[in-house]
Amino acid sequence: MSQTIQHIAQTLKRDIEQNATQGAKTLIDFAKQYAATNKLKHEALILKLSYTKAPEQEQQQIVQTEMLDLVNKIVQDHLNNAQSEATVAQQAAVQKVEQYFAEQNAPKDIVFEANGIHKTYKRSGFSLRDINLQLHLGEIVSVVGENGNGKTTLLNIVAGELLNDNGKLTYPAFEGGKAGNITWYRVKENIAYIPQELPAWGDSLKQMIQFEAAIHGIRGKDNDLEVDYIIQRLGLEEHLNKRWRELSGGFKLRFALAKALVWKPKLLIIDEPLANLDIKTQLIVLKDLRNMASSFRYPMAILLSSQHLHEIESVSDKILFLKQGEVSFYGALDQLGAARQYNTFEFNTDLNTKTLKQRLANLPYQKLYHTGISHVITTDLNINYAQLLQYFLDNDIPLHYFRNISQSVKKLFDL
Amino acid sequence: MDVIQVHIASDEVPEAMKLLLDFVRDFSDDKEDKKEVIVISHSYNRLERQERRGVLNFELADQQRRKLLYQILDFMDDMMDRLSQNLAA
Numbered sequence: 001m002s003q004t005i006q007h008i009a010q011t012l013k014r015d016i017e018q019n020a021t022q023g024a025k026t027l028i029d030f031a032k033q034y035a036a037t038n039k040l041k042h043e044a045l046i047l048k049l050s051y052t053k054a055p056e057q058e059q060q061q062i063v064q065t066e067m068l069d070l071v072n073k074i075v076q077d078h079l080n081n082a083q084s085e086a087t088v089a090q091q092a093a094v095q096k097v098e099q100y101f102a103e104q105n106a107p108k109d110i111v112f113e114a115n116g117i118h119k120t121y122k123r124s125g126f127s128l129r130d131i132n133l134q135l136h137l138g139e140i141v142s143v144v145g146e147n148g149n150g151k152t153t154l155l156n157i158v159a160g161e162l163l164n165d166n167g168k169l170t171y172p173a174f175e176g177g178k179a180g181n182i183t184w185y186r187v188k189e190n191i192a193y194i195p196q197e198l199p200a201w202g203d204s205l206k207q208m209i210q211f212e213a214a215i216h217g218i219r220g221k222d223n224d225l226e227v228d229y230i231i232q233r234l235g236l237e238e239h240l241n242k243r244w245r246e247l248s249g250g251f252k253l254r255f256a257l258a259k260a261l262v263w264k265p266k267l268l269i270i271d272e273p274l275a276n277l278d279i280k281t282q283l284i285v286l287k288d289l290r291n292m293a294s295s296f297r298y299p300m301a302i303l304l305s306s307q308h309l310h311e312i313e314s315v316s317d318k319i320l321f322l323k324q325g326e327v328s329f330y331g332a333l334d335q336l337g338a339a340r341q342y343n344t345f346e347f348n349t350d351l352n353t354k355t356l357k358q359r360l361a362n363l364p365y366q367k368l369y370h371t372g373i374s375h376v377i378t379t380d381l382n383i384n385y386a387q388l389l390q391y392f393l394d395n396d397i398p399l400h401y402f403r404n405i406s407q408s409v410k411k412l413f414d415l
Numbered sequence: 416m417d418v419i420q421v422h423i424a425s426d427e428v429p430e431a432m433k434l435l436l437d438f439v440r441d442f443s444d445d446k447e448d449k450k451e452v453i454v455i456s457h458s459y460n461r462l463e464r465q466e467r468r469g470v471l472n473f474e475l476a477d478q479q480r481r482k483l484l485y486q487i488l489d490f491m492d493d494m495m496d497r498l499s500q501n502l503a504a
Contacts, residue, residue, distance in 0.1 A: 024424075025424075028424055038488070038489075038492050042484070042485060042488040042489070045420055045423050045424045045484070045488070046423075046481050046484045046485065046488075048424045049423060049424060049426055049428075049480075049484070050477050050480075050481065052426045053426065053473070053476075053477065053480075054473065054477075055473055056473075059473055059474070059477075090496075093495070093496065093499035093500075094416075094495055094499070096499055096502060096503075097495050097498045097499045097502065098416070100498075100502055225446060225449060225450065225453075228453050228457075229436065229440070229449060229453055232432075232436060232452075232453050232456040232457060232460075233433060233436045233437075235429070235460075237457065237460055238460065238464065288433075291433070291434075291437055295437065295440065295441055296441040296442070297440065297441040297442070298440065298441070
């Protein structure tokens, strides 16, 4: 074994000398496998980061030398400690904890249930009809649909901001949430609602969050701790001294989220959270929402509406599609298109329509049309995306963009 | 824990910090743990700002960064030890 590790170490040192970037990655694996003490494993990680960040060759060479020294230290450490009692016990303890976490399941209680909800606006005649919906802790449900189809109406009803005309609402996990006997002030203590148009805040951004925490019972030092926590968690520290009007759309939303999340609601409702955000901020916000919903200790149900179909597909557990006030689809993403009769693909190419059709002549497709933004082609179910892509390659059809939307939310819209 | 380390190694320390904050929120009953992670996060953000503005050169920034990263990794080890002791109890 000692000869083997020394042989591996020599190879690793050569790799580091020839290509330190790749060598650094291998060094981390080497440390993980052979270092008995955590300090050396940590050093491998940190040296990789230092090398990545080093702006000049001279600095990179210094880090490279440190990596080579670390290899020697790990070999020595392994030879001295590998089978020591303390090392074996420590490794067993870590494995035990990791296994324990892998087996734990966060609670998935139902926080909201709607049966046969109706709401009619007499003036316009628009009706939201026959809505059935369940929200569970840890779950993100996204409401999608064309403009004016009832998304905001539904969110307002769930948030208790608008009364339904008919149907049953229950908030089983909340005190005062029984159907037919809802005590709204108790139920709303557990619901955070962020509307699409965010109201402007007063002077101090931090004080607004502190106030929100305080009115939900978080006082004194706990208030300081929870507010500092959420500020760090949502990356808001650098902007605390700004006024509301100086914030970008993205940071206004993040401050609104901080205010909503500081007191750990069980149900978060957000109307069009991605509307004013650049793509990078959209991904950050969605990832944060996913992590927050899935919290082990403070899981939350999230109901949101959005027109950003591709982005919300990556985080949603269920989709509710509203069409003219009625539910056209409600279920898990993998159920979308499960009963479809054909596959649908979206793509963009430089070819004009005539040439494209000529090159597609030998492909048994059903329909080909242009939406104004991209081409859409439908095929029998026996033609999957890999086969279609291969056909495009074999028939010299250059692609800028390709997406299989057979089981995408996009298919629900009649494009 | 592995995921946090992967983020650190991939120069995604802000992501690692978020996961650490989530981990402490979910698995620690000790408020001091939360305070410690908040302080580390605050210190790391300040370091990044100083580096971006050119207030710190690479050597100084790297020195402080390493110190903070060791703090994060040692903190994780400490939490894992305590969690395993709680499980055993």
